[in-house]
Amino acid sequence: MSRVVVWMVLWCFGAAAQGLQSLEDADLSRVAGRDGVAFNLKGFAMSGPLSWTYTSPDAGSPSLSLDNLWLSRSDDEAHTFSDPYRLNIVARPGQADVIRLTNPENALGLVQWQFAADLSVTASGSTFQGGTLLLKDVAFYGGGVDITTPATPGVEGFAFGMALRVDVGHLIVRPRARDDLTVADPASVSEQLRLSGIHIGTPDGKPWALADVNTQPGIFNAITDANGQSFLHMGIDWSSAPQGPSVGRVVIDNIAFKSDVTGNLDLGSSRIHAIQLQYLDVKFR
Numbered sequence: 583m584s585r586v587v588v589w590m591v592l593w594c595f596g597a598a599a600q601g602l603q604s605l606e607d608a609d610l611s612r613v614a615g616r617d618g619v620a621f622n623l624k625g626f627a628m629s630g631p632l633s634w635t636y637t638s639p640d641a642g643s644p645s646l647s648l649d650n651l652w653l654s655r656s657d658d659e660a661h662t663f664s665d666p667y668r669l670n671i672v673a674r675p676g677q678a679d680v681i682r683l684t685n686p687e688n689a690l691g692l693v694q695w696q697f698a699a700d701l702s703v704t705a706s707g708s709t710f711q712g713g714t715l716l717l718k719d720v721a722f723y724g725g726g727v728d729i730t731t732p733a734t735p736g737v738e739g740f741a742f743g744m745a746l747r748v749d750v751g752h753l754i755v756r757p758r759a760r761d762d763l764t765v766a767d768p769a770s771v772s773e774q775l776r777l778s779g780i781h782i783g784t785p786d787g788k789p790w791a792l793a794d795v796n797t798q799p800g801i802f803n804a805i806t807d808a809n810g811q812s813f814l815h816m817g818i819d820w821s822s823a824p825q826g827p828s829v830g831r832v833v834i835d836n837i838a839f840k841s842d843v844t845g846n847l848d849l850g851s852s853r854i855h856a857i858q859l860q861y862l863d864v865k866f867r
Contacts (some may be wrong), residue, residue, distance in 0.1 A: 618670030618682075622662050627654040634699075638867055639811050644705035648715070651699050652763065658692035665689075677733065680743075680795055684726040691749065695720040698763050714760045719751025725789030732801060739803020739815075743795040747783035752776055772842040779835025785856060790830035792859055797823040805865070818862040827858040 629652040637645040658665065665686045672680040686693055697720070701712035728743035752766045755775045762768045766776065784790050793800035798821040805815045821827040837849040 618668055620666040620668050622657075622666045623655055624657050624662055628652070629654075636814070636866060639813060640867060642706060644703070647702045647704070648699035649702060652697065654696045656692060656694045658686075658688065658690060661686070661690075672728075674730075674796075678731045681729045682726060683729075685722045685724055687724050688721060689723070691721045691723070693721060694751075695722075696763070698760065700760070713755060713757035716752070716754040716756065716760075716763060717750060718754070718766055719749075721749045721751075723747040723749070723783075723789070728795045730795050732803075733799070737801070737803070739801055741795055741799040741801055743791070743793045743799065745789035745791045747787070747789040748781075750777075750780035750782075752778050753780060767840070771840065774840050776838050776840070777834055777836070778838070779833070781831075781833040781835075783831060784829060785831045791828035792830070793818045794821075794823070794828070797821055798827060800862075811867075814866040816862070816864045816866075818859060820861050827860060830857050830859075831855055832857060 630650075632651045633647055633649045634651070635645050635647040637643050665688065667686060668682075668684040670682045670684070672682050674680060695717070697717040698714055700714050703710045703712060725745035725747050730741050732739060732741045753776070754766065756771060756773070758771075758773055761771045766778070767774075782790060791798075798819055800816070800818045802814075802816050804812055806812045832854045834852040836851055839847040839849075841847075
């Protein structure tokens, strides 16, 4: 082993040791041993010139980008150990195992995410700057994601299930500039679209199963068509459950446009009391 590698290993151990904290007996008593891994993201934050870009195989290679990603999370200090994320491997007799990531129950709604990214589209030799997408005060309540291999022979990619109960404080699009990301409607922002109070779940307040690995699996893979062009593909199959797909509810407390050119417009609230996702087939060309 070279001296450089040894130095890096010692540096990593030293950095980790500096971050170690003693745990009180009360904290340890709330940790229960189970199969899988339980973890928390206390104090998580990320920002900088990080980008995500999807480039189409079409002529000219048009692309969609999310740039300058910003992501952070608040914490529920009283339930750091008793309400963690959980990662488990679930066995299914006669079928592939399932990797299951379960969200905290977050009963008090104190675990909230903040996200921002700049949108841009490049096509026909020019780039359109679409402004900033901002998600504020996003709280997940239970639910999670299942990942496994497709049950259909010859189908590549991965199958998934997803159960979602989430409250979004604000979904905002600012076409001119980011401005203050910590405020939903700062006076300095002259133009934006704001959806406030988005609530997604079942009518009785539980996670809505948009996809289920056993009865209505989702699929994410790459497909090559008859012309040799490849593209990303996402879909959700028809439900095989006797009762059909899970029933969800979507509520938006307020939809508002703000503009210094056309004036402000308040569209009020919107509600879908019962919705079912029967089938989905999306090709990203």
